[in-house]
Amino acid sequence: MNFISDPITFIANWLTNLLLGWGLSPEVTTVLLTFIGAFLLGTFGFALVIFTIWLERKLYGRIQDRLGPNRVGPWGIFQTFPDMIKIFTKEYITPIGADKIVYNLAPILSVSAVLLTWAVIPFAPTIVGTELNVGVIYLMAVGSIGALGIILAGWSSNNKYSLIGGFRAVAQVVSYEVPMILALLIPVLLGQTMGVNSLVYAQNIWFIFLSPIAALIFFISCLAETGRAPFDLLEAESELVAGYQTEYSGLKFGMFYVGEFLHAFTISALMATLFLGGWRGPWAEQVPILGVFWFFIKAFIVYFFVVLIRISMPRLRIDQMLNFNWKFLTPLALVLLVVTAIVEKSFLLVTPGLNLTETALPWLRAGLHLSVNLIIILITIQILKTHRIKEVRVVATPRPVAVAPEPPASVIS
């Protein structure tokens, strides 16, 4: 372990020795180092948001045939800083009758819930906040706090628009958690571990190739969790002013903004970790710093798709969205789970008798899972074709049209 290949561990070891050399007890040293690590991780998350806000605005602008931010710094890359200073100096306006405590707590919750996820995301084999052995359950638990933030914001503002936004959060964000958890079960089942870093170690072949359906379901339901277009019913600006954040101003509004952008990047990072092999790539295990590089390449590719979907899709109606969740994603995920379990079990039972080489086994397994997934996709498409939702087409009866009275003959000529 030298400085260039793994700077974080190197610095951590050096600091530990330094602090121990000063005569601090090992416990105090651990606490101090953990604190520094946690602080750095949080700072890094916030710094990344400053970058992704710029990136997203730029992409947004480019796709809409505008320039996007282009004044402050090269390509407008520092645009977020003046915006930050501006929003810092804005007045807080609290509506009469708002539930003060809950009202002030909501923006903090919506950011911290997302940031908490980062504690278990491995950026490289050695650079990880903490390797919990219940990492995936931790992800689930922390993910639902974000929904709570939105619901609290909507409820406490004493505004009817906000309240409707909060209701929609109950229906949407909370509902989409079901397929998300079901899709999360598939990597756990394939990797047979709940630690997020061990899941990355288990991905000799990326899980997206083993189970593309699970990856897709996870991606879609995570998108719905972020509450961005096409799932932005929570703040639907053409219906609800700004939804749950109508009554927020100044930095409290800014924190919702930060939370949303951070969430968008976090789901890309989760997607990259759980299905795209995380930090895995050439030489990542020998040189951990390369793992960071691979991880961010993957995460930013997914992030690009997140932004692309946000820009190009129109908003769904709430009944369509809930139908899609409860009548399509959830049954599909349940079926996928059963089928994956059976295929995996039969693979585990049959292969010891086959005398296959060590290298061929994982490929056989991946091929098996992939083909089963493809079959499920084909069957799903067939079912969707035959059982199309029979939309009630109301054939409008021709209304009585006010017929203009025949003009007198003299006018016609």
Added chain:
Amino acid sequence: MQSDWLFIGLFLLIVALFPGAPILFAGLISPHKSNPTKSETYECGLETVGDTWVQFRVQYYIFALTFLVFDVELVFLFPWAVAFGQLTMFGLLSGVIFILILFVELLAAWRKGVLEWA
């Protein structure tokens, strides 16, 4: 193991501090010029009528309830998935039956019209 949760604990503090401290700080430097009109509830320029916390559509509540059933039961599947490699045929079948019960639950809700947004 202990230091794992130590990290989570410290991270919890930091994560609450990171959005909280700027909000407090901005509250100190930003102007305070409140007046009754400004702090009125926003409603497109009209004065709001009646209480905000009114009765709402029961469908939202029903969806939340359906979610609760699923969420609580799905957590039990995680240990099953982790121990999947060591499971006997009986273990596999019990897991599958558990999932099938969930499926039946979904179908029952569907048939009852819980999932309709009518």
